[in-house]
Amino acid sequence: MSERIRRRRTRRSPLRRAALIGAALVVMGGLSAIAAPTVSSASPLPTEISTGQQIFTKNCSSCHGLNAQGVTVNGTVIGPNIQNAGAAAVSFQMSSGRMPMAGPQQQAQRKPNTFSPEEIKAVADYVGGLGKGPGIxxxxxxxxxxxxxxxxxxxxxxxxxxxxxxxxxxxxxxxxxxxxxxxxxxxxxxxxxxxxxxxxxxxxxxxxxxxxxxxxxxxxxxxxxxxxxxxxxxxxxxxxxxxxxxxxxxxxxxxxxxxxxxxxxxxxxxxxxx
Ligand code: HEC
Ligand code: HEC
Known part of the structure; x- marks a missing residue:
């Protein structure tokens, strides 16, 4: 029993380290955003885009690919290309808790979302910037x-x-x-x-x-x-x-x-x- 718990702990620790690094990056991103001169609130800041890309890489790229180009394995679409889905689609999918999808399923479920509005906007602006598609x-x-x-x-x-x-x-x-x-x-x-x-x-x-x-x-x-x-x-x-x-x-x-x-x-x- 305790053996199993210990094994689980050690197995998890790389994940936890990645999470810590991720959190540190987000904090650094946030600090540099504060330090950076405010340009215009309308166009997303480069730091916001890179925060969005980090969140995307961590939570979405396994199914949608590192550049949102989609992932297909043996003819099965794991996640579609969303380069032209638009920021509005990302905002909808994440705020309604559908994305990130838990795994292969018939239809993404509406569920409580675990991201802050700022994080969702960052991912939406990152994906929105990859192609055309309706904005938020x-x-x-x-x-x-x-x-x-x-x-x-x-x-x-x-x-x-x-x-x-x-x-x-x-x-x-x-x-x-x-x-x-x-x-x-x-x-x-x-x-x-x-x-x-x-x-x-x-x-x-x-x-x-x-x-x-x-x-x-x-x-x-x-x-x-x-x-x-x-x-x-x-x-x-x-x-x-x-x-x-x-x-x-x-x-x-x-x-x-x-x-x-x-x-x-x-x-x-x-x-x-x-
Ligand atoms: C387990 C795989 C998986 C993960 C992880 C995942 N997705 Fe998806 N995503 C899908 C699949 C499959 C679809 C298509 C089916 C659907 O829309 O219900 C989809 C659809 C979408 C769409 C809709 C595309 C359109 O044309 O409207 C968007 C936008 C999207 N995903 C964004 C994201 C974002 C952002 C994340 C990370 C926060 C994410 N997804 C994580 C599998 C995944
Ligand atoms: C052909 C069938 C169809 C029509 C017509 C249609 N919808 Fe939908 N709608 C769907 C499906 C299917 C979903 C769920 C998508 C998913 O699970 O990813 C949906 C999802 C939605 C959602 C998201 C709800 C949630 O739980 O987050 C809204 C809002 C919505 N539709 C509004 C509308 C409105 C307004 C219209 C008319 C202008 C409309 N729909 C027309 C099939 C349809």
Whole structure:
């Protein structure tokens, strides 16, 4: 027993040393960032980029490669090329705890993230600088404060047209093909910024919605709609899931019934014409 513990300790010590060196580097990076003359807060400082690269090398490169070029082993993609994924994709994936992924799995899970906002921004700026791709939005792009009831209602319409097929009418999420699922968008702590980033970067099985499909104003009204659903009393929206289901079932029966009737009608006409 104690033998096993000792062995585990010694096995871990190189790791711990690496962690200490890493921490020292981060502290040094931080100190030099303070010492360095402040240029502009908009463009990332070189020290921030190098901090981001260090975090990336340690936590991400085993699957995405040292230059984010992706890793493929025997035809299996361990991690895709993310050079053009954009800072917004990194911010989304890390802040929602999906990345770093724990290991090979069907779909990355939302989970508590272990990085500080500064660390996430550093990695996002590093990866963002490798190629093109959407940048991290500023709050004026996703903060829905002050939108009118009319704009929120429009957000609901846009949500039903563009999102509910996968995420369900009430944003409760749903199963997709191949064992994938669209996660719930309410009650799980999804932030307004994450909604914007998901829209623009299309994680996993979700499509990308470009600004020509959904403008920033459209995105903001969808965000406003989802926060209104989130802050509404539970009973008003879930109805135990019965509302949307019956609605869907009714649409299905009427729709399919109509199609069958139409097909029969065409068949009978075809037969008569012959
Ligand atoms: C165990 C392997 C693994 C590790 C470690 C890992 N990833 Fe990933 N990553 C994947 C896989 C597989 C996908 C594609 C599947 C998916 O998106 O769910 C992915 C997808 C991504 C995407 C989405 C790409 C896109 O087109 O939107 C980003 C961004 C990303 N990873 C960043 C990171 C960052 C940053 C880290 C480190 C903090 C990291 N990953 C660590 C395996 C990994
Ligand atoms: C084709 C199906 C599909 C459509 C359409 C779709 N999504 Fe998604 N969405 C997904 C999937 C799948 C994921 C999970 C991705 C993953 O696990 O990496 C997701 C994830 C998300 C997330 C992240 C939630 C979390 O738990 O972190 C948000 C936010 C989101 N979608 C919003 C939207 C919005 C808003 C729309 C409409 C404009 C939309 N989605 C349209 C399939 C879809």
């Amino acid at each position: 939005p500023n709050s004026s792009q996703y903060d829905p404060t002050g939108l009118t009831a009319e704009q929120i209602a429009k957000g609901g319409e846009l949500f039903r047209t563009n999102c509910s097929a996968c995420h369900n009418y009430a944003g409760k999420g749903g199963a997709l093909s191949n064992g994938n699922y669209a996660p719930p968008l309410t009650g799980t702590g999804v932030t307004n910024e994450q909604i914007w980033e998901a829209l623009r970067t299309g994680p996993q099985a979700m499509p990308v919605f470009s600004p020509s499909q959904l403008s920033d104003d459209d995105a903001k009204s969808i965000i406003a709609y989802l926060s209104s659903v989130n802050s509404a009393p539970e009973s008003g929206y879930s109805l135990g899931g019965i509302g949307p289901v019956t609605e869907g079932a009714a649409a299905w029966i009427v729709g399919i019934g109509g199609l069958v009737g139409f097909a029969l009608w065409i068949a009978s006409r075809g037969a008569r014409a012959r």
